[in-house]
Each structure stands twice: as structure tokens, then as C-alpha cells.
Amino acid sequence: MDNKSIKKLYNLINIESKKLKNKINLMEVCGTHTMAISRFGIRSQLPPKVNLISGPGCPVCVTPVSEIDKILEISEKENVIITTFGDMMRVPGTFSSLEEKKAKGKDIRVVYSPIDALEIAKKNPDKKVVFLGVGFETTAPSVALTLKQAKKQKIKNFFILSFFKIIIPPMIALCMDKKLKLNGFICPGHVSAITGAKIYKILTRKYKIPCVVIGFEETDILTGIYMLLKQINNNKPEVEIQYKRVVTYQGNLIAQKILKEVFKKIDSIWRGIGEIKKSGLALSKKYSQFDAEKIFSFDISYSKEKKGCRCGDVLKGIIKPVQCPLYKKKCTPEKPVGACMVSSEGTCAAYYKYGEK
Amino acid sequence: MCLGIPAKIEKIEGDFAIADFNGIKRQISIQLTPDIKVNEYCLVHAGFAIEKITKDYAEEIKRYLKEIFKETENG
Amino acid sequence: MEDIITVAHGSGGKIARKLIENYIKKYFLCPELKTLEDGAIIKINSKKAVLTTDSFVITPYFFSGGDIGKLSICGTVNDLTAMGAEPLYLTCGFILEEGLKIANFIKILKSMKKTAKQAGVKIVAGDTKVVPKSKGDGIYINTTGYGELIDENLKISVLNAKPGNVVIITGNIGDHEIAILKDREGLKFSADIKSDCAPLNNMIKKLIKNKIRINVMRDPTRGGVAGVLNEIAKSSNVDIEIYEEKLPINKVVIAASSMMGFEPLFLANEGKMIIILEDKDAEKALKILRKSNLGKNSAIIGYCKKGNGIVKIKTKTGGMRILLQPEREQLPRIC
Numbered sequence: 001m002d003n004k005s006i007k008k009l010y011n012l013i014n015i016e017s018k019k020l021k022n023k024i025n026l027m028e029v030c031g032t033h034t035m036a037i038s039r040f041g042i043r044s045q046l047p048p049k050v051n052l053i054s055g056p057g058c059p060v061c062v063t064p065v066s067e068i069d070k071i072l073e074i075s076e077k078e079n080v081i082i083t084t085f086g087d088m089m090r091v092p093g094t095f096s097s098l099e100e101k102k103a104k105g106k107d108i109r110v111v112y113s114p115i116d117a118l119e120i121a122k123k124n125p126d127k128k129v130v131f132l133g134v135g136f137e138t139t140a141p142s143v144a145l146t147l148k149q150a151k152k153q154k155i156k157n158f159f160i161l162s163f164f165k166i167i168i169p170p171m172i173a174l175c176m177d178k179k180l181k182l183n184g185f186i187c188p189g190h191v192s193a194i195t196g197a198k199i200y201k202i203l204t205r206k207y208k209i210p211c212v213v214i215g216f217e218e219t220d221i222l223t224g225i226y227m228l229l230k231q232i233n234n235n236k237p238e239v240e241i242q243y244k245r246v247v248t249y250q251g252n253l254i255a256q257k258i259l260k261e262v263f264k265k266i267d268s269i270w271r272g273i274g275e276i277k278k279s280g281l282a283l284s285k286k287y288s289q290f291d292a293e294k295i296f297s298f299d300i301s302y303s304k305e306k307k308g309c310r311c312g313d314v315l316k317g318i319i320k321p322v323q324c325p326l327y328k329k330k331c332t333p334e335k336p337v338g339a340c341m342v343s344s345e346g347t348c349a350a351y352y353k354y355g356e357k
Numbered sequence: 358m359c360l361g362i363p364a365k366i367e368k369i370e371g372d373f374a375i376a377d378f379n380g381i382k383r384q385i386s387i388q389l390t391p392d393i394k395v396n397e398y399c400l401v402h403a404g405f406a407i408e409k410i411t412k413d414y415a416e417e418i419k420r421y422l423k424e425i426f427k428e429t430e431n432g
Numbered sequence: 433m434e435d436i437i438t439v440a441h442g443s444g445g446k447i448a449r450k451l452i453e454n455y456i457k458k459y460f461l462c463p464e465l466k467t468l469e470d471g472a473i474i475k476i477n478s479k480k481a482v483l484t485t486d487s488f489v490i491t492p493y494f495f496s497g498g499d500i501g502k503l504s505i506c507g508t509v510n511d512l513t514a515m516g517a518e519p520l521y522l523t524c525g526f527i528l529e530e531g532l533k534i535a536n537f538i539k540i541l542k543s544m545k546k547t548a549k550q551a552g553v554k555i556v557a558g559d560t561k562v563v564p565k566s567k568g569d570g571i572y573i574n575t576t577g578y579g580e581l582i583d584e585n586l587k588i589s590v591l592n593a594k595p596g597n598v599v600i601i602t603g604n605i606g607d608h609e610i611a612i613l614k615d616r617e618g619l620k621f622s623a624d625i626k627s628d629c630a631p632l633n634n635m636i637k638k639l640i641k642n643k644i645r646i647n648v649m650r651d652p653t654r655g656g657v658a659g660v661l662n663e664i665a666k667s668s669n670v671d672i673e674i675y676e677e678k679l680p681i682n683k684v685v686i687a688a689s690s691m692m693g694f695e696p697l698f699l700a701n702e703g704k705m706i707i708i709l710e711d712k713d714a715e716k717a718l719k720i721l722r723k724s725n726l727g728k729n730s731a732i733i734g735y736c737k738k739g740n741g742i743v744k745i746k747t748k749t750g751g752m753r754i755l756l757q758p759e760r761e762q763l764p765r766i767c
């Protein structure tokens with residue numbers, strides 16, 4: 001984008017920030033936003049009163065070690081092929097990672113889409129093919145539709161280990177967290193394409209926190225921040241959509257319907273945050289024949305989070321990565337300690353890559 | 358949290374379509390955007406079209422910037 | 433002869449002999465190889481000599497723009513070239529998997545012959561072993577190369593980058609790896625892209641003959657441009673700053689990278705050179721490089737600065753970020 005518009009936008013933000021009474025905290029929930037904000041160097045160019053903190057919107061980072069251990073255990077079983085998005089390969093479990101298992105000869109394959117995983121299942125009828133389902137509402141429908149197809153085609157050797165999560169419950173939990181003083185949410189762009197902006201209504205109504213669904217270009221983010229500041233100054237919290245070229249208020253109704261059909265909400269553990277009621281997606285009864293949790297048995301009582309890693313506090317926005325004693329010392333992208341440093345869009349990795357303070 | 362890449366629909370075959378990602382071609386599912394037609398654009402995530410979009414992203418950005426700058430000049 | 437490789441081909445017996453006589457010798461024939469002794473006698477001048485070796489393992493072994501044979505010649509030729517040497521002789525070792533089609537083996541040999549001719553090197557010794565089925569990926573090749581320094585006064589070394597030096601790349605970034613991924617089973621995409629696999633010695637020789645003061649030269653194969661630049665920055669103890677908008681990249685590589693979440697600067701190349709040289713010679717070097725077909729997209733992509741081994745990239749939007757050393761192969765991701 002042209003520099004002139006960007007300067008103008010910073011200028012508008014500056015003017016609006018002068019009207020603020022106190023320092024404010026805006027949280028970008030989504031990891032892609034964290035990455036983009038770091039890449040454009042937005043944090044350092046905002047007026048001092050406007051503070052951006054990063055939230056729990058990177059699926060890799062919020063998946064607890066115990067769940068990683070489950071898939072690692074499955075990879076040890078006979079006649080199994082594990083299929084996964086590349087994101088999960090390096091995430092450390094208690095003792096190992098999928099990448100290490102693969103190096104030791106386990107059949108672990110990276111796919112671009114769950115459709116490809118189903119194809120692998122069809123081609124290997126004598127093997128159990130397990131797909132590792134991670135992500136939020138954007139990714140879950142793709143798995144739901146793949147399962148629908150598997151059902152239609154009567155495929156019996158395809159299974160899902162569902163770690164899917166939904167984004168609203170942790171946002172509500174963060175609103176209630178006394179340690180955090182949130183004044184606005186930069187709402188995720190692509191999740192909202194599926195869910196619609198309507199899901200944020202509860203945040204503006206009940207918790208009085210302004211919400212703007214924002215795109216990923218530099219001008220999108222700056223415009224969105226400006227919209228949030230205006231809402232704060234006018235003291236009229238509402239749900240606005242800046243990313244109109246993709247997101248509507250209602251969202252993708254087909255996707256919402258299929259999610260309801262294939263999944264059910266369950267209580268789920270978020271790394272560092274703990275258990276949040278009804279924040280995860282497990283396969284519904286109708287689809288339980290595909291549920292890897294029901295097919296395989298595991299004992300993961302040994303699961304343990306890495307010592308000293310403060311991912312949890314980073315994910316909640318309580319500390320910035322630089323405040324973690326391991327950051328840049330024991331923990332680097334070459335040798336990550338926590339998931340926030342492993343994931344390409346983890347907050348610690350973003351800060352490291354772009355040298356943020 | 359989710360990469361979303363724009364692509365153009367080239368050919369439709371039932372629930373699937375061949376999409377062109379600026380020179381890269383791949384089969385995607387269009388079950389979430391069943392109304393989409395050949396030559397239209399969509400945002401793709403993990404091999405699924407998740408929403409129809411307009412062709413010219415840049416134009417759209419220009420439009421909203423114009424709007425916001427006008428708004429602030431008047432006000 | 434059967435039309436696939438069997439364990440007998442590696443036995444040292446008659447069949448093995450036949451394989452060498454009928455195929456390998458046929459394609460690589462030169463006086464030094466003729467008698468099939470245990471070693472080749474080669475002429476060595478008083479010049480400083482350079483030796484290198486490299487092994488090639490690739491799936492699939494035929495790909496858009498090349499094959500493992502071409503790759504095995506280019507790889508070693510380019511390593512010698514990067515040292516400022518003129519490549520002269522190669523040896524090659526084959527590890528063949530039982531079941532490899534002889535027709536495919538011949539195709540690979542022919543392609544090696546053609547590439548060696550293009551680069552002006554002779555293949556003077558070789559070895560063949562056969563491993564049982566499913567103990568290999570069809571074919572592995574090792575090549576060792578001998579060359580001689582073109583200009584003994586030129587000190588080309590990874591330690592020699594100096595503040596103020598200019599960084600040149602001799603063409604588009606990432607074509608090889610994207611072409612390979614396309615041809616590999618699994619990711620299921622198609623695109624109009626070919627591997628850049630090519631021997632660079634003739635082009636680089638022109639630079640040296642024209643007295644271009646090259647300080648460092650490296651071919652950005654595995655680990656890509658980011659890997660090589662990080663190595664140079666650390667070894668020479670300088671910072672390197674490159675500019676995103678100056679990078680020559682095919683739009684298909686950009687599209688594939690954004691689709692799968694790749695960093696193009698981490699992608700492997702097989703026909704590119706990174707050259708770090710005195711800034712006064714940069715324009716002249718560019719002119720010479722661009723005259724060659726293999727270097728027509730050459731570009732100045734950045735500069736060395738005083739520092740302590742960090743590579744930074746200035747993004748199109750003006751931001752600055754650290755360009756890390758790539759870890760390992762990149763995997764397609766969704767976030």
C-alpha cells in the first residue's frame with residue numbers, strides 16, 4: 001500500500017488517541033494478526049497510550065502437551081498412518097515430536113488439506129489413517145465436510161483426533177480476567193468469515209468491550225485500530241466489521257450448519273490458560289465411528305508442560321515474550337522451548353523474527 | 358490463525374473445483390460456497406473455499422480508505 | 433540384458449561388467465576412462481587445485497527441468513565454481529536399487545553426459561553398487577570433482593565479506609524446490625515451473641576473466657538464500673541487509689509460497705550463485721552476468737554492513753526483520 005495512506009492513518013490514530021483518558025490495551029486474538037503487526041512494525045509506531053497485546057489465537061500454541069502426547073502415542077501403534085498439517089510436526093510433546101517419530105520410521109505424512117488425508121485412507125485400506133484436527137472455526141468445517149464424505153463413501157479406516165477449539169469462550173474468559181484490563185478486541189478475520197461477526201455481540205453487550213473484525217493488510221489493521229479508538233472514545237462498544245471484503249455479520253451459514261452436525265462442544269484445555277467450558281469440538285454421536293479417541297487407547301499420565309516456559313502468560317497477554325526469562329536465551333526458533341516459539345505465528349516467534357521489544 | 362489465500366475458479370466438477378492461485382493450480386472443495394461460478398474468486402483455507410470474494414482486493418482497500426479519509430475531513 | 437537392475441548388477445561379475453561396458457563407459461567415454469583401471473590418471477598443472485564431493489538423493493529422480501543425473505553434475509560443478517575454480521574432472525558413484533528400470537538408468541546417464549559436456553568436464557572414474565529392493569529410492573549418485581583455480585590471486589572465501597560489499601544473486605529464487613514439490617506425490621498442485629538446475633562455471637569464469645573482485649561465492653542449494661547469507665554473515669562477522677523488493681522471484685514461486693506458508697528465501701536452488709563483491713565492480717559484474725542466459729535475471733539484492741553476523745531483510749512496506757537460518761525442510765502449513 002502507498003505510504004501516504006499509511007501516514008494518514010497513523011495521523012488519525014494519533015489525533016484520536018489524544019482524546020483517550022487512560023492508556024488502553026487492545027488485544028489481537030489471532031496469530032496471523034500478531035505476525036502482521038510485527039511485520040509492519042505497527043507496535044512501535046503507535047502512540048504510547050495505545051498498547052497492543054497478543055492473545056490465544058494460534059492453534060499450535062494453545063494445544064496442550066497432553067494432546068500432543070496422544071497423537072505421539074497413536075503413531076507408535078501398528079498399521080497406522082498419521083496425517084497432519086505441517087504446523088504440528090515440530091511441536092514438542094513431553095518426550096518427542098511428530099518430526100522425531102517420523103525420523104524414526106513412523107509413517108507420518110504432511111498434507112495440505114484433510115481431503116488429501118482421506119485420499120490416503122482410500123489408497124491404504126489395510127491401514128488406519130488418523131488425521132490430526134487442529135485449528136479453530138475456519139479449519140473445522142473442512143474436516144467436517146471430509147468426514148461427511150467419508151461417511152457417504154463408507155470409508156472405515158479414516159479417523160480424526162479432534163483438538164479443534166472455538167474462539168469465543170477464551171475471549172470471554174479474558175474479559176473476566178482481573179489481571180488484564182482489556183479495552184478492545186481486534187477480532188480474527190478468517191474465523192469470522194465462517195462464524196460471522198455476530199458471535200462477538202456478547203462481548204460488546206455483556207462485557208462492554210469494543211470489537212472490530214479486521215483484515216491482514218497494513219491499512220486494514222491501522223483502520224481497525226482507528227475504529228476501535230473511536231468506539232472507546234465515544235463509549236459505545238459495538239461489533240464492527242472492517243474486513244468487509246471477506247466477512248459478513250451472519251457468516252457462512254452452510255459451514256455453521258455442518259459444524260453443528262458433525263461436532264459437539266466439550267470442555268477443553270487451553271495451554272497456559274487451563275480448562276474452559278464448552279470451548280472445544282469433539283465428534284458428535286453421529287460421527288463417533290471416526291473418533292480416534294474412541295478407537296485407540298492411551299495412557300498419558302506422564303504428560304508434563306516444559307519447565308520455565310511462560311507461554312500461558314504470553315497467550316493471555318499478561319507478559320510480553322521479552323519478559324520471559326528464557327526468551328532469546330534458552331528459547332529461540334532454532335531451539336524452541338515452548339509452542340509460542342515453535343509456531344510460525346506464535347507470539348514469541350513473531351517478536352523474535354521482527355526484533356520487537 | 359488461519360492462512361486464507363485468494364484463488365480464481367477455473368473449472369467446476371460437482372463439489373470440487375480447479376482453482377488458480379496466481380499460477381498454482383489445485384483441486385479445492387467448493388461445498389462451503391456452492392453458488393460460486395467459474396471465473397469468480399474465493400478465499401481458500403486448507404483446500405476449502407470459505408468465502409466468495411471480489412476480484413480486486415486492492416480496489417476495495419482504496420475504496421474504504423477513501424471513505425475513511427473523507428469522513429474525517431468532513432467531520 | 434534384463435530391463436531392470438538386479439542384485440547381480442552389483443556383484444562384480446559378468447553382468448556387472450556389462451552394465452559398465454555397455455552403458456556407463458559408453459556415455460562417459462574419454463581417454464582417462466577407457467581402460468577401466470581402478471583409478472584414472474589425470475594431468476595436473478602447477479596451478480592450485482580444488483577438490484570437492486557431494487551426494488545426491490532426490491524424490492522424484494525425474495523432475496521438471498532435470499533429473500538426478502543432471503543434478504549430480506551441476507551440484508559438484510557449481511561447488512568447484514563457487515571456489516573460483518575451473519571444473520575439469522569428475523568421478524561418479526552410483527548406488528542403484530534393485531528394480532530400477534535400465535531404461536531410466538540410461539536416461540540418467542545420457543543427461544549426465546549432456547550436462548558434463550555443457551560444463552566442459554570429463555567423467556574419469558566411477559563405481560556402481562546395487563542395494564536390495566526397498567533399501568534405496570531407485571538411485572543415489574555421488575560425484576567428486578577436481579578443478580583448478582582460475583585466478584590464484586583471487587581470495588574467494590566465506591570469511592571475506594566486508595562492510596560495503598554488494599550482494600548479487602544470479603537469477604530467480606526458489607524455482608528448484610517448488611518444481612520438485614510439484615512433481616512429488618502429496619501436495620497435488622500443478623504449475624508452470626521448472627527446476628533451475630544448471631552448471632554455472634562458464635558464466636562465472638567470465639566474471640573472473642574480467643577481473644571482477646569477488647570476495648565470497650556460494651550456491652544457495654539446501655537452506656536457500658537465507659541459509660547461505662547467514663553462513664556468510666556469521667563467518668565474515670558482518671551484517672547483511674537485503675531488500676525484499678529487489679529479490680528476483682517468479683510469480684509462481686510467490687503463489688506457491690503464500691499458499692503453503694513458505695519463506696521463498698529458504699527454498700533450494702540448483703542453478704544460482706550468490707556473489708559478494710567489491711561495490712565498484714557490481715555494475716560491471718551484473719552486465720556480464722545478464723548477458724548469459726543463466727544469469728539474465730541477476731540482481732543486486734543487498735549490502736554487507738558492519739555488524740556481528742545478522743541477516744536482515746527490509747520488507748516492501750519498509751519494516752525490518754531478522755532473516756533466520758532455516759531449520760530444515762519447510763512444511764505446508766495452515767496458520
Ligand code: SF4
Nearest residue numbers: 310311324331338348
Ligand atoms: S520465550 Fe519460549 S519459553 Fe518463553 S514463553 Fe515464549 S515459548 Fe515459552
